[in-house]
Amino acid sequence: MYENRTLVRGDNLEEMRKNFPDECIDLIATDPPFNSKRDYFVPFRDEHGREPDTLVRAFTDTWRWGDAAEDAYEELMVEVGGKVGDTIQGLRQFLNETPMMAYLVMMGVRIVEMHRILKNTGSLYLHCDPTASHYLKIILDAVFDARNFMNEIVWAYHRWTGATKHFQRMHDIILFSTKDRNLSEFNILTEPYSEKSKHKGKRKTAVQSNGILEQTYTGDTRREKAMRDVWEISYLNSQAKERVSYPTQKPIELYKRIVAASSNAGDLILDPFCGCGTTLMAAEELNREWIGIDLTYLAIGAVEQQFERLFPQHRDTVNITGTPENVEQALELARTDPRSFEEWCVTHVLKFKSNAKRVADGGIDGTFRFPIGRVRGRRAYGKAVAQVKGGNYTIGYIRDFRTAMQNVEADLGIFVVTTPPTDGMRTEAARAGTYRHPFLEMEAPRLQIYEVHDYFRDILPRLPFGERAVL
Template identity: 35%
Template structure:
């Protein structure tokens, strides 16, 4: 049985073993997952037979590729042998129908994870699976089987983009502009806080068509008591009119004193005023078209391809959890669910399989809330010593590069928000840091990361890149210790002088991974300009966020 976590936590790694080894039974109040899946592929590709043994893919790679390979076959057989009988029967039937292809690989991998997510969900909890119409009908079958016939709550349609015409490009189909949110619960006793959307402008214009001198809009309603005396309504004279009324005369006098009763003329029947600004709005339905996608200039935009709007996650979290509850996102990407949970005073757990995503989340939490790793939350699964750093470098040098860049709080270049990145297109720059000099001039620190053999020529190359890019400082991060020639070469470049801080900084700096793990960083002016696109500072809701002690 996993031990309860004691604080908000980010996990690096495959979410399946992490769920099994670290998350206790019935410990999570709300799960949101947006698993990667390439809906842009045609059905012909998704259902193409992929029999045979091929190299095991990085199933969670951000190119959304799921293949029927040795890993999928192993997972399928594990589920057939160990999952509940109804789940095994469902997967067997799906394989007979769907075949061995990308779609079946996706459904198999998701089934394994959904079994674990069902296990960790509290009886009062909810799970929202974010997908699109390409796979939603299959996922619904999987989830109906795992959660049981009574677990389904809603299929929510979110309008994720505006209308766009592909007809000129030869498309013979209706435009795809929606995503699907499948909402399931473990029991009937689930948390649900009704949510409300703003009224339509046309409805406001027609219904709230009265305006007070102070600009407040209102509508009126009947004050007479339906059914008269037979229903026990009191009869008395009020404002020159005798009727059976809804309220006692005392309450009517109070409403009049509060300015909530309107009489159009001395002989007219008084009516009650209802102000627009006091209304909750219209009760939310299962079509959400009031949350726009993240625009190109949006403050919260972080350059992550599948980034979802913060407002979307806030709505889900507010509807299906309460303050202090635990929110889990097992495919957390750039961390929108984690950010929304923290903003709304929920506790949180995020899991992702790339260092790029974990780095992005670290800086998002810092940009939005000023949170500091190890002090305000834990990060598990990353290298913590030189030996594990060497192991990461041997297994995947790009993952090592992204992890090393996170140690100096730099933005990876060439990644473009993707897990595979644009390898070889960085023009000698792996990461960047920014700072502001006098008169708001933006200055840059360029970073190169090397996991293999290093030599003095690498320092000369970095100097050339810094000069070519007109950067202030160049930092060379190396797994291996630098030679004396490298140190001499770096020192010979001289200094960058900050007029703002009236201090000299070495123009070329060499830092080993061992230095960074010891807490040493780049010698540079304070960074006052976010390296990742600023997530937008937010003010947390009132109330101190509780610790994660009661996860179990």
């Protein structure tokens, strides 16, 4: 069983089965990929709009009915059986071997595991969108028992859209089930009784009557009532402070409500589809313990950086597993899955912002900005860029990278490699000259060829401090 503040890179089904004993988790709050490939694929497409051939694709592939879906179906029918088996069989008769059915069986086997590892006092919050929420609720009822179903929470938001021939789709669904409704932990949260009465009246004590809670806030009394299951919380816009450019990132406010309602300080919270870690940040902020699992290196790197930014005092306490732990594993990753190797180098080794969108990247895989003082009263930043080469490379690659650095006006460039450069390559790199930081005592080659072996010897490229933590 993992410790507090652990990030696991891997498939959550395998992980839950192998490393999580029965009844060890207080709360699972998770946001799996919906069955809408569009959302899921956008950041991972390359500059030509092609789907990548990484682990991400491997999971999405399972949404087509194939061997993996057939195996999951078999497991649900034979090993789990009972109501769950009947429900899954019924759904298959209706949906046939469609991508939706493949998605549902893959979620089904995972929901069974989530139920097993939750404590009897625990709860599950499953974030879905309306394309699959009605099917997922049926599965949830079969696994958790309909009597333990507590809420269908509607998260309503506004965002920009074009004109459509239907009402604008502006909500997600969060299904909330307890393992046992009689034992479950629940803290009542409140909201203003109504917008109009928000600041009216002055009462000195907190009382509860007819489900309306009245509380005193530093002299200002607001009438509060127990919170409804419709939550209006703004969608993260591209300028939001907490934004880390992870495509499916959710607002921390949303997950703080869940954590506050269904757990207490010191409880252990799991997000098995953690993305950039919104649940985990909410847990940390409210003094809960947490474990996050995600399939991609990009997500794990994003959580690491987000955590360092928000909780710098605990930065050295995060444990990461499932990523290369020695040079052999790093080289193996480079050989078998170059895209993941690149994401790991950019987000974890260098702690740069990943150019995950792959839109006209011009040979730049990641960037990093660092402060260089003020220019005409405004904060100014220098720029470092990175390119990762997991396989063979020639002197021409170094030359091209130097050109790419010039094109994007980068001050520094890190060329990450798995094999040592030749003397000719070193000479080519040296042509880029030397960078001198305006106020730090720092001087470094503008173009540095960085061997990934060095990372495991604790040697890092020479870079100034900066906002590396911001993706």
